[in-house]
Amino acid sequence: QVQLVESGGGLVQAGGSLRLSCAASGRTFSNYAMGWFRQAPGKEREFVATINWSGDSTYYANFVERRFTISRDNAKNTVYLQMISLKPEDTAVYYCAAGKSMVTFISWYDYWGQGTQVTVSS
Numbered sequence: 001q002v003q004l005v006e007s008g009g010g011l012v013q014a015g016g017s018l019r020l021s022c023a024a025s026g027r028t029f030s031n032y033a034m035g036w037f038r039q040a041p042g043k044e045r046e047f048v049a050t051i052n053w054s055g056d057s058t059y060y061a062n063f064v065e066r067r068f069t070i071s072r073d074n075a076k077n078t079v080y081l082q083m084i085s086l087k088p089e090d091t092a093v094y095y096c097a098a099g100k101s102m103v104t105f106i107s108w109y110d111y112w113g114q115g116t117q118v119t120v121s122s
Contacts, residue, residue: 001026001027001111002024002025002026002027002029002032002098002110002111003024003025003026003111004022004023004024004096004097004098004111004112004113005022005023005113005114006020006021006022006094006095006096006113006114006115006116007020007021007022007023007116008020008021008116009093009094009116009117009118009119010117010118010119011119011120011121012086012118012119012120012121013120013121014086014087014088014120014121014122015085015086016086016120017082017083017084017085017086018083018086018118019080019081019082019083020036020080020081020083020094020096020116020118021078021079021080022034022036022078022079022080022081022096022113023076023077023078024077024078024079024098025077029074029077029098030053030054030074031053032053032098032099032100032111033050033051033052033053033098033099033100033101033102033103034050034051034070034072034079034096034097034098034099035047035048035049035050035051035096035097035098035099035102035103035104035109036048036049036050036068036070036079036081036094036095036096036097037094037095037096037097037106038090038092038093038094038095038118039092039093039095039115040089040091040092040093043092045095045106046061047061047104047105047106048060048061048064048068048081048094049061049064049068049070049081050070050102050103050104051070051071051072051079051102052102053074054074055071055072055074057102058070059102059104061104067083067084067085067086068081068082068083068084069081069082070082079096081094081096083118086118086120087120088120088121088122089120090118090120091118091119091120092117092118093115093116093117093118094115094116094117094118095112095113095114095115096112096113097109097110097111097112097113098110098111099111
């Protein structure tokens, strides 16, 4: 089992920045690829970004448009999502997830956090 706890969400104005953190405990964190997903009200959960176990490979959803950066610190068992130039359409609950592969499919991730709310005002 891997337990994941997100933090860092909040209310920010359009154009602002936030850094989300996801702290992991339980099984060896560095064994897992990590992903960030988000779910806006009335919409399905969607892929945001993913990073491999070592942190040297990343992949992003098209809508990120180089505004977000995923990173990880295996010594701290933490994965991050740095978000800049935030837009109102980025408003959602953001979830981190742990899985065996660096993929975009929700079903391929085994463990999920409870989510952190990000609200971007216009």
